[in-house]
Amino acid sequence: MIPVHSACLSWRRRLGRLVVLSLAMCALLLAPLASQALENGLARTPPMGWNSWNRFGCKNVNEKVVRAAADAMVSSGMKAAGYQYIVIDDCWQIGRDAAGNILADPKSYPSGIKALADYVHSKGLKFGIYTDAGVKTCAGRPGSLGHEYQDAAQYARWGVDFVKEDWCNTVPGQDSEASYTVMRNALAATGRPIVFSICEWGSTKPWLWAGPIGNMWRAAGDIQNCWSCQRTWGGHGVLQIIDLMDSIYSYSGPGHWNDPDMLEVGNGGMTDAEYRAHFSLWALFSAPLISGNDISQMSEATKEILLNKEVIAVDQDPMGIQGHRVQKDGDLEVWSKQLSDGGRAVVLLNRSDKPATITADWTAIGYPSKLKAQVRDLWLHQDMAPHTGSYAAEVPGDAAVMVRITP
Ligand code: GLA
Secondary structure (H helix, E strand, O other), rough: OHHHHHHHHHHHHHHHHHHHHHHHHHHHHHHHHHHOOOOOOOOOOEEEEEHHHHHHHOOOOOOOHHHHHHHHHHHHHHHHHHHEEOOOOOOOOEEEOOOOEEEEEEOOOOOHHHHHHHHHHHHHOOEEEEEEOOOOOOOEEEOOOOOOOHHHHHHHHHHHOEEEEEEEOOOOOOOOOHHHHHHHHHHHHHHHEEEEEOOOOOOOOHOOOOOOOOOOEEEOOEOOOOOOOOOOOOEEHHHHHHHHHHOOOHOEEEEEEOOOOOHHHHHHHHOOHHHHHHHHHHHHOOOEEEOOOOOOOHHHHHHHHOHHHHHHEEEEEEEEOEEEEEEEEOOOEEEEOOOOOOEEEEEEEEOOOEEEOEEEEEHHOOOOOOOOOEEOOOOOOOOEEEOOOOOEEEEEEEEEEEEEEOO
């Protein structure tokens, strides 16, 4: 007869082996998931910064504008709130020298890109630049096709920390995954940590292939400075972009983010309430928060939006889960994002132009209906009374209420 304690021991050993085996199987199953992210150690939370395009386009961007943006990022408190990257979009390039090296436009950048990068770095910020995977950029400047390694090496010499690569003027048959892989490898070969931002406008479903290639990829065509609009060439308003983002929420995560495009907050085409909703939803998406306004001249209302630390904390939650729509009743919607403390960020969105009461049910956000939870309004900066089962608020037309719910 086996003594009771040794029988127990052998069962414990078997149980132990079972646990080890299960853990090993889990690790095997999770391995392909883990390798979905570009492992360059960057963008573990969504990148935050400023980009010249939405406000300055091609004609009005130059080194003065970029320096002023760097100055303003510090003086406005944006740097302290987490914004870091100063990115020059299209039109800094003018041509190539005889050896094929990319040249900056001497009219707009007389001091050169290296001096500008040094200036941005001297402010404790990081510096980003734009290129294109085709022959020319969207504004007709030289693209990187066939020059990827040469360009990446040049960016690294200048001290570039972020590269956005666009998808205009590609050659017939050019494959997006293969092209962006070439630039990823070229950037990696420099040895410099460089965030890689893929911009092919969602045209070849980058969320399906770009995880191991880029740190972020555009989910849609260019954002327009409007709440609800659709341009024939593929530009979208805020409401059109959020619908696209909803369908791909599961593909985003630390190091590899769905990118709904740069912010329009402060550019004047929407009301402040619409801009608050725009910013709330971008945070709920764990989207890169790249301001696209003139940050050297911001109204108090714009500052209050871009500097809302409670909303930014939702965006930067370390678990990096993208929120999505959990309730829809015509134009009245509830969006929810799981947070690392077990809480939820919830956006009550009113897409109609009339005020309405919107109710978030606990069951829709993944809580038992009997649970009592704390509710904090992230725009009023106010704790509401604890709630059980649901939270309802009156939401003005074309606007959103954003709360943080903590069990
Ligand atoms: C495309 C991109 C924009 C911007 C412009 C520059 O439209 O999607 O974000 O970079 O090109 O020309």
